[in-house]
Amino acid sequence: MTDSFTPQLLDGLDNVTVDTHTTFADVTSLRLGGRPRAFVRCSTPEAVVEVVRRLDDTATSWLIVGGGSNLVVADGELDLVAVAVENKEVSLGDDGLVRAGAGAVWDDVVAAAVERGFGGIECLSGIPGSAGATPVQNVGAYGTEISDVLTRVRLYERATGETRWVPASELELAYRYSNLKFTGRAVVLEIELQLTTDGLSAPLRFGQLAGKTGERRDVRAVREEVLGLRRKKGMVLDPAEHDTWSAGSFFTNPIVSAEVADRVRDSVRADRGDDDADRMPAWEVAGGIKLSAAWLIERAGFPRGYPGKRSPVRLSTKHTLALTNRGSATSEELANLARTIRNGVVSVFGVELVPEPVWIGMEF
Ligand SMILES: Cc1cc2nc3c(=O)[nH]c(=O)nc-3n(C[C@H](O)[C@H](O)[C@H](O)COP(=O)(O)OP(=O)(O)OC[C@H]3O[C@@H](n4cnc5c(N)ncnc54)[C@H](O)[C@@H]3O)c2cc1C
Known part of the structure:
Protein backbone atom coordinates (compact mmCIF):
# COMPACT_ATOMS: atom_id res chain seq x y z
CA MET A 1 0.00 0.00 0.00
CA THR A 2 1.71 3.17 -1.14
CA ASP A 3 -0.95 5.74 -0.29
CA SER A 4 -1.30 7.68 2.95
CA PHE A 5 -4.79 6.44 3.87
CA THR A 6 -5.80 6.05 7.48
CA PRO A 7 -9.43 6.09 8.66
CA GLN A 8 -8.64 9.43 10.38
CA LEU A 9 -8.49 10.98 6.89
CA LEU A 10 -12.29 10.98 7.02
CA ASP A 11 -12.65 12.29 10.59
CA GLY A 12 -15.06 15.14 11.13
CA LEU A 13 -17.03 14.74 7.91
CA ASP A 14 -20.79 15.23 8.26
CA ASN A 15 -23.07 12.32 7.37
CA VAL A 16 -20.17 9.87 7.19
CA THR A 17 -19.51 6.87 9.41
CA VAL A 18 -16.37 4.76 9.20
CA ASP A 19 -15.65 1.32 10.59
CA THR A 20 -12.89 -1.19 10.10
CA HIS A 21 -14.75 -4.36 10.95
CA THR A 22 -17.45 -4.70 8.25
CA THR A 23 -16.55 -7.33 5.65
CA PHE A 24 -17.99 -7.83 2.17
CA ALA A 25 -19.48 -11.09 3.45
CA ASP A 26 -21.58 -8.88 5.75
CA VAL A 27 -23.02 -6.81 2.90
CA THR A 28 -23.08 -8.84 -0.33
CA SER A 29 -25.96 -11.03 -1.43
CA LEU A 30 -23.49 -13.90 -1.95
CA ARG A 31 -22.36 -13.35 1.68
CA LEU A 32 -18.79 -13.70 0.52
CA GLY A 33 -15.73 -11.49 0.52
CA GLY A 34 -13.05 -10.22 2.85
CA ARG A 35 -12.40 -7.04 4.78
CA PRO A 36 -11.73 -3.68 3.16
CA ARG A 37 -9.34 -1.23 4.82
CA ALA A 38 -12.39 0.70 5.97
CA PHE A 39 -16.11 0.61 5.34
CA VAL A 40 -17.42 4.14 4.88
CA ARG A 41 -21.16 4.90 4.87
CA CYS A 42 -22.30 8.18 3.37
CA SER A 43 -25.89 9.32 3.86
CA THR A 44 -25.85 12.38 1.57
CA PRO A 45 -24.54 12.94 -1.98
CA GLU A 46 -22.25 15.70 -0.65
CA ALA A 47 -20.71 13.22 1.79
CA VAL A 48 -20.08 10.72 -1.04
CA VAL A 49 -18.35 13.39 -3.11
CA GLU A 50 -16.17 14.61 -0.25
CA VAL A 51 -15.12 11.08 0.74
CA VAL A 52 -14.28 10.09 -2.82
CA ARG A 53 -12.31 13.31 -3.34
CA ARG A 54 -10.23 12.70 -0.22
CA LEU A 55 -9.56 9.11 -1.22
CA ASP A 56 -8.52 10.16 -4.73
CA ASP A 57 -6.32 12.94 -3.32
CA THR A 58 -4.42 10.34 -1.30
CA ALA A 59 -4.32 7.84 -4.22
CA THR A 60 -6.35 5.36 -2.15
CA SER A 61 -8.19 2.59 -4.02
CA TRP A 62 -11.92 2.61 -3.35
CA LEU A 63 -15.07 0.86 -4.47
CA ILE A 64 -18.61 2.17 -4.46
CA VAL A 65 -20.98 -0.30 -2.85
CA GLY A 66 -24.75 -0.23 -3.20
CA GLY A 67 -26.66 -3.31 -2.12
CA GLY A 68 -23.75 -5.68 -2.85
CA SER A 69 -25.92 -7.85 -5.10
CA ASN A 70 -23.68 -7.80 -8.16
CA LEU A 71 -20.28 -8.23 -6.54
CA VAL A 72 -17.86 -11.16 -6.33
CA VAL A 73 -15.17 -10.08 -3.86
CA ALA A 74 -11.98 -11.94 -2.92
CA ASP A 75 -11.50 -13.48 0.52
CA GLY A 76 -9.04 -12.02 3.05
CA GLU A 77 -7.75 -8.48 3.54
CA LEU A 78 -8.50 -6.15 0.64
CA ASP A 79 -6.44 -3.17 -0.40
CA LEU A 80 -9.37 -0.81 -0.92
CA VAL A 81 -11.84 1.34 0.94
CA ALA A 82 -15.53 0.47 0.51
CA VAL A 83 -17.75 3.53 0.10
CA ALA A 84 -21.43 2.75 0.67
CA VAL A 85 -23.80 5.23 -0.96
CA GLU A 86 -26.80 5.59 1.35
CA ASN A 87 -28.71 8.72 0.29
CA LYS A 88 -32.21 7.31 0.04
CA GLU A 89 -34.69 10.11 -0.72
CA VAL A 90 -37.31 9.40 -3.39
CA SER A 91 -39.71 11.90 -4.98
CA LEU A 92 -42.61 11.10 -7.29
CA GLY A 93 -44.12 13.96 -9.29
CA ASP A 94 -47.74 13.93 -10.48
CA ASP A 95 -46.42 13.89 -14.05
CA GLY A 96 -44.69 10.54 -13.48
CA LEU A 97 -41.21 12.01 -13.06
CA VAL A 98 -39.41 10.01 -10.37
CA ARG A 99 -36.12 10.95 -8.72
CA ALA A 100 -34.33 8.55 -6.42
CA GLY A 101 -31.20 8.95 -4.35
CA ALA A 102 -28.57 6.41 -5.37
CA GLY A 103 -28.81 4.67 -2.01
CA ALA A 104 -32.56 4.08 -2.18
CA VAL A 105 -33.45 0.40 -2.22
CA TRP A 106 -34.45 -0.22 -5.83
CA ASP A 107 -37.48 -2.36 -5.05
CA ASP A 108 -38.79 0.32 -2.66
CA VAL A 109 -38.69 2.76 -5.59
CA VAL A 110 -40.62 0.28 -7.76
CA ALA A 111 -43.15 -0.38 -4.98
CA ALA A 112 -43.74 3.35 -4.43
CA ALA A 113 -44.15 4.00 -8.16
CA VAL A 114 -46.54 1.09 -8.62
CA GLU A 115 -48.53 2.19 -5.58
CA ARG A 116 -49.03 5.58 -7.28
CA GLY A 117 -50.17 3.78 -10.45
CA PHE A 118 -47.02 4.75 -12.38
CA GLY A 119 -46.05 2.37 -15.17
CA GLY A 120 -42.70 1.45 -16.74
CA ILE A 121 -40.67 -0.31 -14.01
CA GLU A 122 -43.13 -2.94 -12.73
CA CYS A 123 -41.23 -5.68 -14.62
CA LEU A 124 -38.10 -4.68 -12.69
CA SER A 125 -39.81 -5.58 -9.38
CA GLY A 126 -37.78 -7.66 -6.97
CA ILE A 127 -34.34 -6.86 -8.38
CA PRO A 128 -32.10 -6.46 -5.33
CA GLY A 129 -29.74 -3.56 -4.80
CA SER A 130 -29.78 0.19 -4.98
CA ALA A 131 -31.37 2.68 -7.35
CA GLY A 132 -27.92 4.13 -8.13
CA ALA A 133 -26.65 0.82 -9.48
CA THR A 134 -29.52 0.31 -11.93
CA PRO A 135 -27.90 2.31 -14.76
CA VAL A 136 -24.48 0.75 -14.10
CA GLN A 137 -25.35 -2.51 -15.84
CA ASN A 138 -28.66 -1.31 -17.32
CA VAL A 139 -30.65 -3.72 -15.17
CA GLY A 140 -33.30 -5.64 -16.98
CA ALA A 141 -35.91 -8.33 -16.49
CA TYR A 142 -39.08 -9.62 -18.12
CA GLY A 143 -38.64 -7.56 -21.29
CA THR A 144 -37.87 -4.21 -19.60
CA GLU A 145 -34.55 -2.43 -19.06
CA ILE A 146 -33.94 0.67 -16.98
CA SER A 147 -32.84 2.37 -20.24
CA ASP A 148 -36.53 2.32 -21.31
CA VAL A 149 -37.40 4.91 -18.66
CA LEU A 150 -34.13 6.48 -17.50
CA THR A 151 -33.94 10.16 -18.49
CA ARG A 152 -30.75 11.22 -16.72
CA VAL A 153 -28.39 10.53 -13.84
CA ARG A 154 -26.55 12.87 -11.51
CA LEU A 155 -22.92 11.87 -11.61
CA TYR A 156 -19.79 12.80 -9.71
CA GLU A 157 -17.13 12.52 -12.41
CA ARG A 158 -13.63 11.80 -11.18
CA ALA A 159 -11.77 13.21 -14.17
CA THR A 160 -13.22 16.70 -13.70
CA GLY A 161 -14.12 16.57 -10.02
CA GLU A 162 -17.53 17.96 -11.05
CA THR A 163 -21.08 16.91 -10.31
CA ARG A 164 -23.58 17.17 -13.17
CA TRP A 165 -26.81 15.76 -14.55
CA VAL A 166 -25.95 13.56 -17.52
CA PRO A 167 -28.56 12.44 -20.09
CA ALA A 168 -29.10 8.68 -20.27
CA SER A 169 -28.02 8.82 -23.93
CA GLU A 170 -24.42 9.52 -22.79
CA LEU A 171 -24.18 6.25 -20.87
CA GLU A 172 -24.10 3.88 -23.89
CA LEU A 173 -26.73 1.72 -22.21
CA ALA A 174 -26.90 -1.75 -23.76
CA TYR A 175 -27.62 -5.30 -22.64
CA ARG A 176 -26.20 -5.47 -19.07
CA TYR A 177 -23.76 -2.71 -19.91
CA SER A 178 -23.12 1.01 -19.58
CA ASN A 179 -19.91 2.98 -19.77
CA LEU A 180 -20.02 3.18 -15.96
CA LYS A 181 -19.61 -0.59 -15.53
CA PHE A 182 -16.09 -1.81 -14.66
CA THR A 183 -14.68 1.71 -15.06
CA GLY A 184 -15.12 3.44 -11.68
CA ARG A 185 -15.03 6.69 -13.68
CA ALA A 186 -18.04 8.22 -11.93
CA VAL A 187 -20.37 7.82 -8.99
CA VAL A 188 -24.13 7.87 -9.55
CA LEU A 189 -25.63 10.19 -6.94
CA GLU A 190 -29.25 10.27 -8.15
CA ILE A 191 -31.33 8.85 -10.97
CA GLU A 192 -34.35 10.28 -12.79
CA LEU A 193 -37.04 8.23 -14.54
CA GLN A 194 -40.04 9.21 -16.65
CA LEU A 195 -42.94 6.86 -15.99
CA THR A 196 -46.51 6.78 -17.29
CA THR A 197 -49.38 7.77 -15.02
CA ASP A 198 -52.48 5.95 -16.26
CA GLY A 199 -52.22 2.95 -13.93
CA LEU A 200 -51.12 0.62 -16.70
CA SER A 201 -47.89 -1.29 -17.22
CA ALA A 202 -45.47 -0.78 -20.09
CA PRO A 203 -46.44 -2.89 -23.12
CA LEU A 204 -45.67 -6.51 -22.19
CA ARG A 205 -42.75 -8.09 -24.00
CA PHE A 206 -42.14 -11.35 -22.17
CA GLY A 207 -43.84 -14.66 -22.83
CA GLN A 208 -43.95 -15.86 -19.22
CA LEU A 209 -46.25 -13.00 -18.20
CA ALA A 210 -50.01 -13.37 -18.66
CA GLY A 211 -51.46 -11.31 -21.49
CA LYS A 212 -50.58 -10.74 -25.11
CA THR A 213 -47.35 -9.18 -26.32
CA GLY A 214 -47.84 -5.43 -26.49
CA GLU A 215 -50.79 -5.45 -24.08
CA ARG A 216 -50.77 -3.02 -21.14
CA ARG A 217 -52.17 -4.39 -17.89
CA ASP A 218 -52.85 -3.11 -14.41
CA VAL A 219 -49.48 -2.10 -13.05
CA ARG A 220 -50.08 -3.61 -9.59
CA ALA A 221 -51.10 -6.96 -11.07
CA VAL A 222 -47.97 -7.10 -13.21
CA ARG A 223 -45.73 -6.34 -10.23
CA GLU A 224 -47.32 -9.16 -8.20
CA GLU A 225 -46.98 -11.57 -11.10
CA VAL A 226 -43.31 -10.69 -11.64
CA LEU A 227 -42.56 -11.11 -7.92
CA GLY A 228 -44.28 -14.50 -7.96
CA LEU A 229 -42.27 -15.69 -10.98
CA ARG A 230 -39.03 -14.42 -9.46
CA ARG A 231 -39.67 -16.16 -6.13
CA LYS A 232 -40.16 -19.48 -7.90
CA LYS A 233 -36.72 -19.01 -9.47
CA GLY A 234 -35.02 -17.95 -6.20
CA MET A 235 -34.53 -14.48 -7.63
CA VAL A 236 -35.97 -12.52 -4.70
CA LEU A 237 -33.58 -12.22 -1.74
CA ASP A 238 -34.59 -14.31 1.27
CA PRO A 239 -32.10 -14.79 4.13
CA ALA A 240 -33.62 -18.18 4.96
CA GLU A 241 -33.31 -19.48 1.40
CA HIS A 242 -29.80 -20.43 0.25
CA ASP A 243 -30.91 -20.54 -3.38
CA THR A 244 -31.05 -16.72 -3.14
CA TRP A 245 -27.53 -16.34 -1.71
CA SER A 246 -26.29 -15.45 -5.16
CA ALA A 247 -25.46 -12.57 -7.45
CA GLY A 248 -28.53 -13.29 -9.58
CA SER A 249 -27.72 -14.48 -13.08
CA PHE A 250 -24.02 -15.26 -12.94
CA PHE A 251 -23.36 -15.19 -16.69
CA THR A 252 -24.77 -12.90 -19.36
CA ALA A 293 -26.63 -19.09 -20.99
CA ALA A 294 -28.82 -21.22 -18.68
CA TRP A 295 -29.84 -23.52 -21.55
CA LEU A 296 -26.20 -23.99 -22.64
CA ILE A 297 -25.06 -24.66 -19.07
CA GLU A 298 -27.67 -27.38 -18.59
CA ARG A 299 -26.80 -29.04 -21.89
CA ALA A 300 -23.09 -28.88 -21.14
CA GLY A 301 -23.73 -31.22 -18.21
CA PHE A 302 -24.42 -28.87 -15.29
CA PRO A 303 -27.94 -29.45 -13.92
CA ARG A 304 -29.59 -27.41 -11.17
CA GLY A 305 -27.92 -28.09 -7.82
CA TYR A 306 -24.59 -29.05 -9.48
CA PRO A 307 -22.20 -30.39 -8.14
CA GLY A 308 -24.40 -31.76 -5.36
CA LYS A 309 -25.33 -31.46 -1.71
CA ARG A 310 -21.87 -31.81 -0.24
CA SER A 311 -20.49 -28.79 -2.04
CA PRO A 312 -20.50 -25.42 -0.23
CA VAL A 313 -21.12 -23.70 -3.60
CA ARG A 314 -23.76 -25.00 -5.99
CA LEU A 315 -25.92 -23.99 -8.86
CA SER A 316 -29.26 -22.92 -7.44
CA THR A 317 -31.76 -25.75 -7.25
CA LYS A 318 -34.27 -23.37 -8.90
CA HIS A 319 -32.25 -21.68 -11.64
CA THR A 320 -29.18 -22.96 -13.48
CA LEU A 321 -27.80 -19.48 -13.97
CA ALA A 322 -27.39 -18.63 -10.27
CA LEU A 323 -24.24 -19.72 -8.43
CA THR A 324 -25.05 -19.94 -4.73
CA ASN A 325 -23.28 -20.02 -1.38
CA ARG A 326 -24.83 -22.71 0.80
CA GLY A 327 -23.54 -21.04 3.97
CA SER A 328 -19.88 -21.94 4.45
CA ALA A 329 -18.36 -21.17 1.05
CA THR A 330 -15.34 -19.04 0.18
CA SER A 331 -15.05 -16.71 -2.78
CA GLU A 332 -12.32 -18.92 -4.23
CA GLU A 333 -14.67 -21.91 -4.17
CA LEU A 334 -17.32 -19.86 -5.94
CA ALA A 335 -14.80 -18.69 -8.54
CA ASN A 336 -13.68 -22.28 -9.13
CA LEU A 337 -17.26 -23.40 -9.78
CA ALA A 338 -17.71 -20.47 -12.19
CA ARG A 339 -14.53 -21.48 -14.05
CA THR A 340 -15.59 -25.13 -14.22
CA ILE A 341 -18.86 -24.11 -15.81
CA ARG A 342 -17.24 -21.70 -18.23
CA ASN A 343 -14.70 -24.36 -19.29
CA GLY A 344 -17.41 -27.00 -19.67
CA VAL A 345 -19.53 -24.81 -21.92
CA VAL A 346 -16.48 -23.89 -24.02
CA SER A 347 -15.49 -27.51 -24.47
CA VAL A 348 -19.00 -28.67 -25.45
CA PHE A 349 -20.19 -25.69 -27.52
CA GLY A 350 -17.15 -23.47 -28.17
CA VAL A 351 -19.02 -20.53 -26.60
CA GLU A 352 -17.32 -18.52 -23.84
CA LEU A 353 -19.66 -17.34 -21.09
CA VAL A 354 -18.90 -13.97 -19.54
CA PRO A 355 -19.74 -13.29 -15.89
CA GLU A 356 -22.31 -10.59 -15.19
CA PRO A 357 -21.16 -9.48 -11.69
CA VAL A 358 -18.22 -7.19 -11.01
CA TRP A 359 -15.17 -9.07 -9.68
CA ILE A 360 -13.07 -7.37 -7.03
CA GLY A 361 -9.61 -8.52 -5.96
CA MET A 362 -9.73 -11.71 -8.01
CA GLU A 363 -9.67 -12.78 -11.63
CA PHE A 364 -12.18 -14.91 -13.48
C1 LIG B 1 -31.26 -12.69 -6.39
C2 LIG B 1 -30.75 -11.69 -7.41
C3 LIG B 1 -31.52 -11.42 -8.53
C4 LIG B 1 -31.07 -10.48 -9.49
N1 LIG B 1 -31.84 -10.23 -10.59
C5 LIG B 1 -31.42 -9.33 -11.51
C6 LIG B 1 -32.22 -9.05 -12.67
O1 LIG B 1 -33.32 -9.59 -12.84
N2 LIG B 1 -31.74 -8.16 -13.59
C7 LIG B 1 -30.54 -7.53 -13.41
O2 LIG B 1 -30.17 -6.72 -14.28
N3 LIG B 1 -29.76 -7.76 -12.33
C8 LIG B 1 -30.18 -8.65 -11.38
N4 LIG B 1 -29.39 -8.92 -10.29
C9 LIG B 1 -28.08 -8.26 -10.14
C10 LIG B 1 -28.11 -7.01 -9.24
O3 LIG B 1 -29.20 -7.05 -8.36
C11 LIG B 1 -28.19 -5.71 -10.05
O4 LIG B 1 -27.09 -5.62 -10.91
C12 LIG B 1 -28.22 -4.49 -9.13
O5 LIG B 1 -28.49 -3.33 -9.89
C13 LIG B 1 -26.92 -4.29 -8.36
O6 LIG B 1 -27.18 -3.25 -7.42
P1 LIG B 1 -26.31 -3.09 -6.12
O7 LIG B 1 -26.71 -1.80 -5.49
O8 LIG B 1 -26.44 -4.30 -5.27
O9 LIG B 1 -24.84 -2.97 -6.73
P2 LIG B 1 -23.49 -3.49 -6.08
O10 LIG B 1 -23.46 -4.97 -6.14
O11 LIG B 1 -23.28 -2.88 -4.75
O12 LIG B 1 -22.44 -2.90 -7.12
C14 LIG B 1 -22.35 -3.42 -8.43
C15 LIG B 1 -21.44 -2.52 -9.26
O13 LIG B 1 -22.06 -1.24 -9.42
C16 LIG B 1 -21.23 -0.23 -8.88
N5 LIG B 1 -22.11 0.75 -8.24
C17 LIG B 1 -23.07 0.50 -7.31
N6 LIG B 1 -23.67 1.66 -6.97
C18 LIG B 1 -23.09 2.64 -7.70
C19 LIG B 1 -23.24 4.05 -7.78
N7 LIG B 1 -24.15 4.69 -7.04
N8 LIG B 1 -22.44 4.74 -8.63
C20 LIG B 1 -21.51 4.11 -9.40
N9 LIG B 1 -21.30 2.78 -9.35
C21 LIG B 1 -22.08 2.06 -8.51
C22 LIG B 1 -20.31 -0.93 -7.89
O14 LIG B 1 -19.10 -0.21 -7.70
C23 LIG B 1 -20.10 -2.25 -8.59
O15 LIG B 1 -19.11 -2.09 -9.58
C24 LIG B 1 -29.82 -9.82 -9.31
C25 LIG B 1 -29.06 -10.12 -8.16
C26 LIG B 1 -29.52 -11.04 -7.22
C27 LIG B 1 -28.70 -11.33 -6.01
Missing part, protein backbone atom coordinates in the same frame (compact mmCIF):
# COMPACT_ATOMS: atom_id res chain seq x y z
CA ASN A 253 -26.56 -14.51 -22.30
CA PRO A 254 -23.88 -14.79 -25.01
CA ILE A 255 -24.36 -12.93 -28.28
CA VAL A 256 -22.83 -14.96 -31.11
CA SER A 257 -22.73 -14.93 -34.90
CA ALA A 258 -25.40 -16.78 -36.90
CA GLU A 259 -22.75 -19.40 -37.84
CA VAL A 260 -21.93 -20.12 -34.21
CA ALA A 261 -25.63 -20.31 -33.32
CA ASP A 262 -26.13 -22.86 -36.15
CA ARG A 263 -23.12 -24.85 -34.98
CA VAL A 264 -24.47 -25.00 -31.41
CA ARG A 265 -27.89 -26.10 -32.68
CA ASP A 266 -26.30 -28.81 -34.88
CA SER A 267 -24.30 -30.11 -31.97
CA VAL A 268 -27.44 -30.30 -29.79
CA ARG A 269 -29.24 -32.04 -32.65
CA ALA A 270 -26.50 -34.65 -32.92
CA ASP A 271 -26.37 -35.33 -29.16
CA ARG A 272 -29.94 -34.78 -28.01
CA GLY A 273 -32.20 -34.99 -31.03
CA ASP A 274 -34.41 -32.73 -33.14
CA ASP A 275 -36.92 -31.77 -30.45
CA ASP A 276 -34.32 -30.20 -28.20
CA ALA A 277 -32.40 -28.58 -31.06
CA ASP A 278 -35.56 -27.04 -32.53
CA ARG A 279 -36.46 -25.52 -29.17
CA MET A 280 -33.06 -23.87 -28.65
CA PRO A 281 -33.71 -20.33 -27.38
CA ALA A 282 -32.15 -17.84 -29.83
CA TRP A 283 -33.10 -14.19 -30.32
CA GLU A 284 -31.92 -11.85 -33.05
CA VAL A 285 -30.39 -8.77 -31.42
CA ALA A 286 -28.04 -5.99 -32.44
CA GLY A 287 -24.67 -7.64 -33.05
CA GLY A 288 -25.85 -11.20 -33.64
CA ILE A 289 -27.91 -13.96 -32.04
CA LYS A 290 -28.47 -14.01 -28.30
CA LEU A 291 -28.42 -17.53 -26.82
CA SER A 292 -29.58 -18.58 -23.36
